[in-house]
Amino acid sequence: MAIQRTNIILISAIVFGITSSGSFADEETAAEAAVVEESSQPIFDDRPKVTVLQIPSALVDAETDRVAAIQKAVQATVGIFGPKGQGGGSGVVISSDGYALTNYHVVEGCGAFMKCSMPDGVLYDAVIVGIDPTGDVAVVKLLGRDDFPTATIADSDIVQVGDWCFAIGNPFLLATNFQPSVSMGIISGKNRYQYPAGTLLEYADCLQTDAAINPGNSGGALFNENGDLIGINGRGSFEKRGRVNVGVGYAISINQIMYFLDHLKSGRLVDHATLGATVESDDQGVVRVSDVLPTSDAYRRGLRYDDVIVSFAGRKISTVNQFKNVLGILPKGFTPEIVYQRQGEQFNIVVRLSGVHATGQLTEIIDGKPPETPQVPDLPGLPEMPNPETPEQPEESDIETAVDEQADAENQHPYHHLFIKRTGFTNYYFNLQNRDRIWEQFTAIGGSWANQPGRWRISGQIRDAAMADDTPFQLLLGDEKSGIKIGDSSFVLDPAEDFSQQLFPPESGGLLVALHLWRALLVQGPQQFGEVYYFGGLPARVASSHQSDKTVDVLIATRGVTETHFRFNRGNALLQSAEMFPEINSDPCRITFLDYQRDGDLLVPRQIKFDAGFGTPERTLVIERIEFMQKRGEESEK
Amino acid sequence: MTLLFPATENCAQTTAQKRLTGLNRTVTQTLPKTVKIVGSGGFRGLEAYQSGILISNEGHVLTAWSYVLDSDVVTLTMNDGLKREAELVGFDPRLDIAILKIDVTDTPHFNLDAATTADVGDRILAFSNLYGVATGNEPVSVQQGFVAAKIQLSARRGAYQSPYQDDAYLLDAMTNNPGAAGGALTDRQGRLVALVGKELRDSKTGAWLNFALPIEKLTDAIGRIRAGEIAGASDLTDRPTEPINTGLLGFSMVADIVQKTPPYIDRVVVGSIAAQNGARPDDLIIEVNGQMTASVKDVQKQFRRIDRNESIELTVQRGNRFIDMKLRLGQ
Numbered sequence: 001m002a003i004q005r006t007n008i009i010l011i012s013a014i015v016f017g018i019t020s021s022g023s024f025a026d027e028e029t030a031a032e033a034a035v036v037e038e039s040s041q042p043i044f045d046d047r048p049k050v051t052v053l054q055i056p057s058a059l060v061d062a063e064t065d066r067v068a069a070i071q072k073a074v075q076a077t078v079g080i081f082g083p084k085g086q087g088g089g090s091g092v093v094i095s096s097d098g099y100a101l102t103n104y105h106v107v108e109g110c111g112a113f114m115k116c117s118m119p120d121g122v123l124y125d126a127v128i129v130g131i132d133p134t135g136d137v138a139v140v141k142l143l144g145r146d147d148f149p150t151a152t153i154a155d156s157d158i159v160q161v162g163d164w165c166f167a168i169g170n171p172f173l174l175a176t177n178f179q180p181s182v183s184m185g186i187i188s189g190k191n192r193y194q195y196p197a198g199t200l201l202e203y204a205d206c207l208q209t210d211a212a213i214n215p216g217n218s219g220g221a222l223f224n225e226n227g228d229l230i231g232i233n234g235r236g237s238f239e240k241r242g243r244v245n246v247g248v249g250y251a252i253s254i255n256q257i258m259y260f261l262d263h264l265k266s267g268r269l270v271d272h273a274t275l276g277a278t279v280e281s282d283d284q285g286v287v288r289v290s291d292v293l294p295t296s297d298a299y300r301r302g303l304r305y306d307d308v309i310v311s312f313a314g315r316k317i318s319t320v321n322q323f324k325n326v327l328g329i330l331p332k333g334f335t336p337e338i339v340y341q342r343q344g345e346q347f348n349i350v351v352r353l354s355g356v357h358a359t360g361q362l363t364e365i366i367d368g369k370p371p372e373t374p375q376v377p378d379l380p381g382l383p384e385m386p387n388p389e390t391p392e393q394p395e396e397s398d399i400e401t402a403v404d405e406q407a408d409a410e411n412q413h414p415y416h417h418l419f420i421k422r423t424g425f426t427n428y429y430f431n432l433q434n435r436d437r438i439w440e441q442f443t444a445i446g447g448s449w450a451n452q453p454g455r456w457r458i459s460g461q462i463r464d465a466a467m468a469d470d471t472p473f474q475l476l477l478g479d480e481k482s483g484i485k486i487g488d489s490s491f492v493l494d495p496a497e498d499f500s501q502q503l504f505p506p507e508s509g510g511l512l513v514a515l516h517l518w519r520a521l522l523v524q525g526p527q528q529f530g531e532v533y534y535f536g537g538l539p540a541r542v543a544s545s546h547q548s549d550k551t552v553d554v555l556i557a558t559r560g561v562t563e564t565h566f567r568f569n570r571g572n573a574l575l576q577s578a579e580m581f582p583e584i585n586s587d588p589c590r591i592t593f594l595d596y597q598r599d600g601d602l603l604v605p606r607q608i609k610f611d612a613g614f615g616t617p618e619r620t621l622v623i624e625r626i627e628f629m630q631k632r633g634e635e636s637e638k
Numbered sequence: 639m640t641l642l643f644p645a646t647e648n649c650a651q652t653t654a655q656k657r658l659t660g661l662n663r664t665v666t667q668t669l670p671k672t673v674k675i676v677g678s679g680g681f682r683g684l685e686a687y688q689s690g691i692l693i694s695n696e697g698h699v700l701t702a703w704s705y706v707l708d709s710d711v712v713t714l715t716m717n718d719g720l721k722r723e724a725e726l727v728g729f730d731p732r733l734d735i736a737i738l739k740i741d742v743t744d745t746p747h748f749n750l751d752a753a754t755t756a757d758v759g760d761r762i763l764a765f766s767n768l769y770g771v772a773t774g775n776e777p778v779s780v781q782q783g784f785v786a787a788k789i790q791l792s793a794r795r796g797a798y799q800s801p802y803q804d805d806a807y808l809l810d811a812m813t814n815n816p817g818a819a820g821g822a823l824t825d826r827q828g829r830l831v832a833l834v835g836k837e838l839r840d841s842k843t844g845a846w847l848n849f850a851l852p853i854e855k856l857t858d859a860i861g862r863i864r865a866g867e868i869a870g871a872s873d874l875t876d877r878p879t880e881p882i883n884t885g886l887l888g889f890s891m892v893a894d895i896v897q898k899t900p901p902y903i904d905r906v907v908v909g910s911i912a913a914q915n916g917a918r919p920d921d922l923i924i925e926v927n928g929q930m931t932a933s934v935k936d937v938q939k940q941f942r943r944i945d946r947n948e949s950i951e952l953t954v955q956r957g958n959r960f961i962d963m964k965l966r967l968g969q
Contacts, residue, residue, distance in 0.1 A: 161780055162665035186661060188779040192771060208771060210781040210811065247781055247812025248769055283721050285775070318719070319774035 069227030070166065070182055075149035077180045077221055078102075078142070079117035079170040080126075082110045083409065090169030090180070090220025091116065091140065092151050092229060098124075098142035099265060101257060102219030103234045104131045107138045108366075112410045112419040112427065116142050117178040118149075127418045130264035130426045133366050134202055134272040134356060135328075136234050137257055138219075139264040141430075143415055151221060154228035156253040159207060163187045167211045167233050167249070169220025180220075185211030193321040193328070194235065194250060202272070204328020206250045207231045213249030222251040229254050256329035262553075263331050263536030267430030269362050270536075271332045273353035279309055285318035289340075295585040301349040301614065303340060310339040310346065332356070333538055333554070335614075350614045363423060425533075434534040438553050439526050441573040447602035449522035452628040454478075456519055460624040462486060466617065473621065475515065482516040499562045500582040508619075509589030509612030514580035517564050518591065521557055522575075532557040535565070540576065552576055574603065587613035599626065661782070664763065664828040669777045670717045670746040672822055673699055674767045675724070675738075678709035678897055689766040689778060689821035689834065690714065690738065692747035693860070697722075700860060701820035702836055703729040703736040703932065705898040714740050719775025728863035731924060731932035734802050734836065735856055737863045748822065748830040750860065753853040756785045756807060756831045764813040764850075766821025766834050778821065783811025783848075793838035793847055798900055800838050801924070803958060804855055807832050809848040814838070823850040868930055878945035884937075886946060887965055888912040891923070894934040901937045903954070915963040918956065925953035 078091035078100050089106030093099070100116065107114060107128055116126045129139040142148060159165075166184040174181055189208035209222060213233050222231040231251030263270045276296020281287045287309045292299050309317045312326045313336035330336065332355040339348050357365070410416060422428035443449070455478035461470035474485045483492040484505065491504035493512045503510035526532035535554040552567035561583045569576040574596060579588035589612055593605035608621040671692050679686035690701035699714060701707070712724045722740040729736035756762060764781045772778045791806040793799075807823065814837050821834035832850035840847055862868050884890055888910020892902045901923040906913050923931055926940035927950060944950055949966040 160662045160665075161669075161777070162661035162663075164661070186780065186782045188781055189771060189776065191776065193773070208779060210779075210783075245812065246769075246815055248771060248779070248815070281774075285719060321774045321776070 066225070069223070069225060070168075071227075073151065073166070073221065073223045073227035073229075074119050074168055074180060074182070076151040077119065077168045079173075079175045079178060079180065080106055080110075080140070080219060081115045081117070083113050083115065083406075085115065088170060088173045089216060089218040090233075092168075092221035092232070093118075093142060093148045094150055094153065094229070096148050096150055097146050098126075098144075098148050099129065100126070100140050100142055101221075101232050102138050102140060103232065104133050104136045104138045105234070106219040107131070107140060111406050112421075113413050113415065114140065116140070117175060118142075119179055121178050123178070125413075125415055127415055128427050129430050130267050130270055131366075132260055132264060132270040132272070133362060135252060135256065135260065135270075136203070137232065137252060137260060137264065139261070141418075143418070151223075151229040152227070153254055153258065154224055154226070154230045156207065156230045156255045159187055159190060159224065159230055161187050161190060164225040165209055165211060165222055165230065166225075167209070167213055167217055167220060167222050167251075169217040169233065171212070171214035171216040173216050183212040183217075185209050188248070191322075191325055192250065193324050202328055203235055203250050203252060205256060205325035206235075206252055209233075209249050209251060210247045211249060212245040214245050217249075232257060253329070259329060259334070260331050260536075262434075265430060266434055266534045266536045267425050267427040267432075268533070268535070269366070269424055269426055271355040271357050271362055273327060273330045273332045273334060274356045275327060275351065276354060277303060279317075279320055279323050281318070281320050287317050287320060287323060297352040297354065297585075297587075298338070298349075300587060301351055302347060303338065303349065303351070304342070306342075308341040310341055312336060312338055327353075331536065333535065335539065352614075360424070431534050434553075435526055435532060435555060438534065438555060438568050438573075442568055442575060443525075445573050445603065446575065446596075447600075449602065450525060452602075453523050454629040454631045457627040457629060458621075458623055458625070461622045463620040463622055464617075465619075470622070475621075477516055477519040479520075482512055482519075484512050484515075499560065500586070503582060503589070507612060507616075508610060509587060509616070510580055510582050511589055511591070511610050513562070513582065514564065514578060514589045514591050514610070515608075517557065517559065517562070517580060518566075518578055521564075521566060526555060526557070529557055530559055537570070538567070540567070540569070587616075589613075594620075660826065661763070664824070664826060665780050668763070668765055668822065668824055668828045669780075671748050672717055672765045672778050674715040674772060674778060675699075675701055675706060675712060675820065676715070677706040677712040679706055685770065685816045687767060687770045687817045688819045689768075689817065691765075691820070691822045691830070691833070692745055693737075693750055694747055694864075695744060697740040697742040697745055698727065698747075698864065699724065699738040699740065700833060700856070701736055701738060702833070703731060703734050704819065704836065705896070707736055707738070708898050708933070712738065714738065715775070716742075716745075717777050728866070728868050729930065729932065730859040730863060730868055731930045732801050733851070733856055733859050734800065735833065735851070735859065737860065750830070750853065750857055753830040753857070754825060755852060755854060756825060758785050758787055760785050761826050762807075762809065762811070762831060763824050763826070763828075764809070764811055764818070764821060764834055765824070766813065766815075766818035768813070768815035768818035768821075770817045781811045781813055783809050783813070786810040789849070791835075791838075791847075791849060792841040793849075794841050795836065795838050799841070800836070801922075801955070802835075802851060804851075806835065806849045806851055809850065811848060813848045813850070814846065878943070880946050881942045882944045882946045882948070882950060882967070883941055886911075886967060887950075889917055891934050891937065898933040898935075901931055901934045911965050911967065915965050916961070917952070917954065917963065921954035921956050921961070923952055924955050924960070925951075927951050 076093045080091045080102055081088045087109055091100045091102035094101055112128055114126050116124045124142045124144055126140045126142045129141050131138045165187055166182055168180050168182050171181050187207060188210050192206050192208050194203035213236050217233050220233050221229055222233050224230045231253050233249055233251045235250040236248060275298050277292035277298045278290050279287050280290040289305055289307045292303055311317055315326050317323050335350050335352050337350050418429055420428040425431055455476060458475040462473050463470050471487045476483045486505055491512055493502050493516055499513045504512045521529050532555055535556050537551045538554055540552045551570050553570055555566045557564045563581045565579040567577045575593055577592040579590050581588045592609040595606040596603045597606050604626055606623050609618055611618045673690045675690050676687045688702055688706045690699040693700045707726060714722050714724045724738040724740045727737040727739050762785055765778050767778045785807050787808040789806055789808045791802055813834055818834050819836040823832040823834055825831055830853055832852050835849045835851055838847050888907035889903050889912040890905045892904045903917055903919055903921045906917050906919060923937050926937055929940050931937045946967055949964055952963050954961050
């Protein structure tokens with residue numbers, strides 16, 4: 001008796017599932033095969049006869065799978081509200097320590113702290129971590145737990161048009177009981193390019209879905225049929241019907257976000273990339289360079305006007321939008337390969353992508369000041385999703401008071417120590433955390449170089465594949481002066497003078513400067529060196545074939561206009577390489593540290609490979625002897 | 639408890655794999671039969687693009703009849719990105735459909751003989767370039783939903799009543815958006831069911847409608863257009879030296895202010911030939927001597943072909959009625 005009652009409940013649930021919410025899989029096929037039987041046995045003697053449906057197992061399985069996928073996915077979804085409960089949108093947690101993804105335009109007006117609801121019924125505090133205003137992505141960190149439920153990250157490149165998917169979020173801020181809404185649809189298109197709305201908010205290589213995306217769904221998750229995360233919903237085509245779903249919603253692909261993720265977790269104001277060149281296409285699917293900036297890395301690598309772009313970052317290019325789709329999902333600093341043709345000849349180059357925005361320009365844009373030279377054209381784009389309950393614009397005179405009030409509130413926030421305001425950063429606290437973590441991991445294994453503050457004397461041979469014999473070298477690195485003697489030639493570096501005028505030895509790109517700064521960072525550490533910040537992860541393009549781990553963590557250290565990228569191996573935490581850019585728009589001297597060997601409590605590289613940038617000849621310092629001398633003052637005392 | 643499921647015996651064991659790939663396969667097979675159309679328009683509120691479907695091996699394309707096609711150059715983009723200039727074969731303003739042709743052979747297409755129908759509750763897929771989302775060589779967008787109802791269409795765009803007043807599928811998917819008209823509505827297997835309609839509101843409620851025109855209602859007209867029996871755009875030949883004009887017949891049409899102004903009669907002179915034959919203001923001239931007329935320009939074009947000594951046959955639409963009248967000067 002009890003079993004039959006359960007059956008009836010199951011049947012009504014499934015009928016509801018098919019007729020009202022649409023089926024997740026091809027359930028109609030199974031439904032057509034459902035067999036109806038009249039039951040001669042009433043459930044209760046005093047009730048009329050009921051009909052019992054025999055449900056094919058395929059239909060039950062499909063229903064069960066869908067319910068399980070949604071239940072799994074829902075756990076990690078978040079409703080996001082401003083600190084006073086105003087505005088709002090959606091988000092999704094991607095790591096158990098509370099990092100969550102949302103849209104930049106959702107947290108734009110929230111300040112440093114926000115409130116996040118989860119389906120467990122708890123309202124968590126959250127702090128802003130990083131923003132990518134161009135890509136409309138933000139990372140926040142939910143606080144108070146280290147075991148948050150998380151969404152499983154899928155590979156959005158293998159999503160196909162016609163795949164079932166569902167959006168989970170907080171449309172129209174309906175989730176007053178913290179339970180999100182689920183809407184289902186299919187992938188309507190992929191690799192879509194949507195022009196920037198205003199000066200920012202470009203959606204490149206995005207997913208298009210007909211799952212209902214309404215105001216409030218912004219920042220929420222798009223899941224595949226397994227309940228794995230494939231994108232972040234952020235935009236719709238709202239032109240004529242008012243701001244409600246019209247069957248066209250766009251999601252930022254999760255693959256794009258994964259490229260940016262640790263840049264966002266760095267607490268920086270994250271920028272997108274530009275090639276420094278524009279392209280145009282003809283009807284025949286030929287994409288040509290229509291302009292290239294002489295200051296760009298692409299130009300230095302050889303790209304010129306009218307060259308035909310064949311492929312970019314491994315993807316074939318036959319339209320301008322395909323080119324923009326590749327470029328639009330990569331952060332500044334990435335080094336993709338470009339294949340191009342000129343007069344029938346094919347060239348392969350690796351190009352370092354620079355930022356779309358000039359230094360400080362992004363800060364000005366998000367602070368509301370007009371940029372002096374807008375680099376992103378103000379194209380008529382589709383409007384982003386509005387915050388449904390955004391209060392009316394305050395009077396100009398109220399803004400300063402409001403800003404002060406917000407600052408006061410943030411200072412009194414129970415988690416106020418997790419937010420540090422600093423120009424160029426979203427939340428400098430997270431940058432310090434990452435910088436110090438990378439340094440501590442490195443010194444824990446590599447030893448404490450701070451104990452060797454005296455001059456370093458290094459000697460050995462320079463190996464050059466183009467030369468039959470090695471050339472002996474002597475290197476002296478110190479605070480006040482550094483020098484190198486190669487064969488009979490000597491070069492001395494005066495750190496007080498402009499580095500860009502002292503790029504010794506010739507054709508090295510500035511090996512002596514790079515090694516001088518290497519020692520300075522090792523001896524002084526990132527806190528004493530000067531300005532050192534965590535940039536994020538980059539592909540280990542400079543890596544030798546020894547490296548199996550393909551991503552490096554990058555600390556950027558600046559001295560004047562000279563910028564050095566110190567690249568730490570994520571696998572073994574060691575300093576893998578460094579790239580020293582003597583000035584803006586210059587090629588770096590690249591040094592790669594190989595064959596680390598223990599010397600006392602230190603791990604010391606026995607080989608340092610160097611070149612003057614992509615495609616230049618490589619040479620190697622083979623180190624035979626390294627001496628750490630006492631500091632001069634201490635020497636004289638002895 | 640009433641059960642809605644039809645009982646059949648062929649209970650194929652649907653594997654998880656089949657369930658996951660069913661729609662992908664339909665989409666992959668159907669997209670090559672769709673085209674994007676770019677023509678005139680592009681100013682405020684009037685998109686310069688719409689959708690179409692290939693219906694023959696030789697490149698015949700079925701689409702919605704609209705101002706987009708009223709252009710010197712209409713360009714089609716095939717699913718693989720290939721661009722072709724299209725020629726207008728003909729159109730039927732009563733059904734609001736048109737047929738274009740591009741110079742291709744052996745192209746994937748919908749076989750109209752294999753077109754099917756759908757019932758309320760059937761799953762459908764809609765293929766169209768709504769909002770012009772698919773730029774360059776990108777494939778058109780795909781949406782899914784159900785047939786919510788079969789209705790008799792009574793719809794309008796602005797003040798103008800839709801000429802198509804016949805059966806239509808009402809859908810629960812948000813299909814009828816800018817640029818979607820002329821797209822394909824298929825069943826789950828990719829069989830053609832209907833043509834996605836224009837952006838129209840329900841005449842009574844004003845609600846935007848998501849609807850599609852059943853292919854079975856269009857096949858006859860498609861055949862006639864392809865056979866040259868309806869040739870809205872046929873070339874002018876043997877122009878008379880003294881053609882007829884509306885003034886001689888005693889009526890005037892509304893001012894020709896847009897590319898494709900519907901040919902409504904604006905005024906009728908009392909006692910004129912037009913008045914004697916029952917013409918009234920607000921009649922829509924849909925045929926002149928058996929030739930479809932969709933705009934003021936079309937009517938003027940037909941009139942230029944008729945000598946003022948000949949009789950002239952007009953068909954007008956008044957509300958839901960079609961009225962034939964025969965006019966002759968010196969009557």
